Amino acid sequence: MTTAASALKAPAAGSWSSRLMFVAAAAGSAVGLGNIWKFPYIVGENGGGAFVLVYLGCLALLGLPILIAEIMIGRRGGDRPSTAFLAAARAAGLSGRWRLVGALGATTSLLVLSFYAVITGWVLLYGFDYAALAIGQGSEVLDSEAHFSRLTGDARAQVFALLIVASAAFAFSARNAAGGVEAIMRWMGPAFAVLLFLLAAYTALAHPAPFDVVRYLLAPDFAALKPAAFGEAVGHAFFTLSIGLCGMVVYGAYLDSNASVPTLALAVATIDTIVSMLCAFIVFGVAFATGADPAQGPGLIFVILPRAFSAMPFGHVVGAAFFAAAFMAAFTSVIALAIIVSRAIEETFGATTRVASAITALATLSGGTVVIGSVSGAAPIRLFGAPLLDALDAITSSVLLPVSGILIAVFAARALAAEIRGLPFGRALLFCLRWVAPLALCGVAASRLL
């Protein structure tokens, strides 16, 4: 690294206490609503196995190389998104405009936060409902559709949940980043893993034909695949790995310079994929047991699962466990998103971590309240003809993320070429970043137009 670039490297706030802690933190960021809420419903909408196959291909050829690239950019340039890109660009003699990629990632993160925190709030409210039912309080969810409409129509309850989510995230993001994330991952990571395996085991034992679910997820039926599924698979591969938003730039900054980035990235992507597959197994296992249609869209876990929980043995406890696990996964991702936005505010306005985290929490609250207003009908805002929440999800996942992800790929292939070539499978990685990623973007654009 040149001296100019070293001078640019932002003072990283601490470092991971071990490489395992990096894997835990990065997995905490990666595993979230993307795995539990979104993956099952987009698999359901796109007909099962064939989509899973396309998605796994996107993960291997695009997701993993870009994940490696993001971590390396952060390790070289520090935890502030634009500064990190600027440092890596300067060191390679490239234009300083590449810093805009960092700004794009942070802006997209803020957009994601404003709806992600709202859905995390729904998960929390469902968790409260099932915890109450599990101890014999509250009233049974008889009509799960009506229950979900009641929740999404209740602006006050949603703002209350959002307030809890935003202030709890602030409590962790305002601390020295590595320290705050480690503090929560130390217990939430294992607790989440235990709950997930128990739920999967329960589904396998309680389901009349668990292999039907496995077949649905793994046997490809290409006739069910629409062209737009390709764009969806690329966007989701990025979203689920927290790449394209500079999430891994930030966490990579706290990594020591001798760590093998490909090995750690592979561990993170593997954990994320196992969690997604287990979640899909649980969600479809529970849904199929009640004869539900898998193509339910975004309401899948909020409408179909509760119907099944009411009918199954120990359903309330299973429901409480499911929503507790979903909340933990979502919350550690909210923290990751909040940290990206805070770092961007720090570098742009010279704010301290505490002030930047407070501004992020307020921005999440404001953005989230607007989303809640549109969901609950108080202020039915539409964007490009779709309800605000759906529009934000589509714009970030299907447009902004693929664009910023591919820009990161192209940037890394130029700025970090020598370093990447020296890695195990370095040439293949470089090929994916330089050629496959831009081609995929053309593919995504074409699939949108078809």
Ligand code: PHE
């Ligand atoms: N990866 C998270 C999920 O799948 C979302 C996320 C994206 C979190 C970017 C942090 C940064 O839910």
